[in-house]
Amino acid sequence: MVSYQHLEIHGGSLETIVLDASQSENIKMCAEVLKSGGLVAFPTETVYGLGANALDENSVAGIFEIKGRPQDNPLIVHVASIDDVEQLVTGVTNIFKTLASKYWPGPLTLVMRKSSNVPGSVTAGLDTVAIRMPEHPAALALIRASDTPLAAPSANPSGRPSPTKALHVMSDIGGKIPYILDGGDCKVGLESTVLDISGEIPRILRPGGVTYDELKSTLGNVELAGSEAVEKPMSPGMKYRHYAPKAPLTAVSGSPDKTAVYIATRMDDCTAALMFDDYALSHPNIVLYGHSTDYTAQAARLFDALRKLDSFDVKKIYAQLPQENELGYAVVDRIKKAAGSSIVDCTKE
Numbered sequence: 001m002v003s004y005q006h007l008e009i010h011g012g013s014l015e016t017i018v019l020d021a022s023q024s025e026n027i028k029m030c031a032e033v034l035k036s037g038g039l040v041a042f043p044t045e046t047v048y049g050l051g052a053n054a055l056d057e058n059s060v061a062g063i064f065e066i067k068g069r070p071q072d073n074p075l076i077v078h079v080a081s082i083d084d085v086e087q088l089v090t091g092v093t094n095i096f097k098t099l100a101s102k103y104w105p106g107p108l109t110l111v112m113r114k115s116s117n118v119p120g121s122v123t124a125g126l127d128t129v130a131i132r133m134p135e136h137p138a139a140l141a142l143i144r145a146s147d148t149p150l151a152a153p154s155a156n157p158s159g160r161p162s163p164t165k166a167l168h169v170m171s172d173i174g175g176k177i178p179y180i181l182d183g184g185d186c187k188v189g190l191e192s193t194v195l196d197i198s199g200e201i202p203r204i205l206r207p208g209g210v211t212y213d214e215l216k217s218t219l220g221n222v223e224l225a226g227s228e229a230v231e232k233p234m235s236p237g238m239k240y241r242h243y244a245p246k247a248p249l250t251a252v253s254g255s256p257d258k259t260a261v262y263i264a265t266r267m268d269d270c271t272a273a274l275m276f277d278d279y280a281l282s283h284p285n286i287v288l289y290g291h292s293t294d295y296t297a298q299a300a301r302l303f304d305a306l307r308k309l310d311s312f313d314v315k316k317i318y319a320q321l322p323q324e325n326e327l328g329y330a331v332v333d334r335i336k337k338a339a340g341s342s343i344v345d346c347t348k349e
């Protein structure tokens, strides 16, 4: 946690104050801001969110402005109970009930047909709305105290790595919002799984904290949106380059020993690398993000690691990709997005 004093402000004109999220008076203060149409940043178990009253067009407009977010990229609406969903959708289906009772609160966002209560700006004009119930107690307390569902994207400017610490939020959008609730480091570290249940077959639009295997065992039938979803985006957020550090990043896939050798032979003073703990090279420009088989650690540490890579004055960054098992699939997804089209397959080298 950072100290609860007025911290340095970057850009913007407001004095941004970081508040301890475990104090109920701080939750109340932030809820007052949200009720009066303002924005605050708050912790969730996935990443920090930039929240506004989801039912108020004007407040929602503030999110797009602060993030510099394209208007065609819809927002996730956060609720504090399963019952809160009824007012936001045209009907509560059995599949929704099954998934919500099993995975909520938690890192699973469900896309459903929207009701007329949800402003078109939240859903970017789509007839579906994405909804999730976060697990972090401060997020739940804030939604309850605000007495409204909260629209909240990750609290980073569009294109930057998502924030997993209050300090990330401060350095990204400090000066633009009055308060940041500090609830410590985000446990999951990657954004929620986005699952579209508005069609015949449930479809994963974004991999995340709840894995394909888990959803498959619960639902029997689930599709993974592939590259076609990026060309003709099912989830509009998928078509934008994301999470990018300043220097261009190349994602290196293959077994960890092969990717480590590939990177080792290319390291110099103008190059940095994101590597597994058990394959760390002895070079000053290396950032580690967990053991090669510990996908949970990699997920939790990835975004902070991408930000650390920005502290090096380098021209190129390499990243070791994990295997695409379990949560590793979501880790690979985020690193590939940070890499854009720069991906090397070591098995073919």
Ligand code: TXA
Residues within 6 Å of the ligand: 044, 046, 047, 048, 049, 050, 073, 074, 075, 076, 107, 109, 111, 123, 126, 128, 129, 130, 134, 152, 153, 154, 155, 190, 191, 192, 193, 194, 205, 206, 234, 235, 236, 237, 238
């Ligand atoms: O873990 C999370 O989901 C975090 C925390 C704060 O809850 N939020 C988050 O929001 O990652 P954001 O805005 O960074 O990503 C939302 C994703 C985007 O890819 C967006 O396109 C997709 O969800 N999305 C939102 N509404 C949708 C809809 N109606 N249909 C399809 N995709 C949708």
Ligand code: MG
Residues within 6 Å of the ligand: 153, 154, 162
């Ligand atoms: Mg985001």
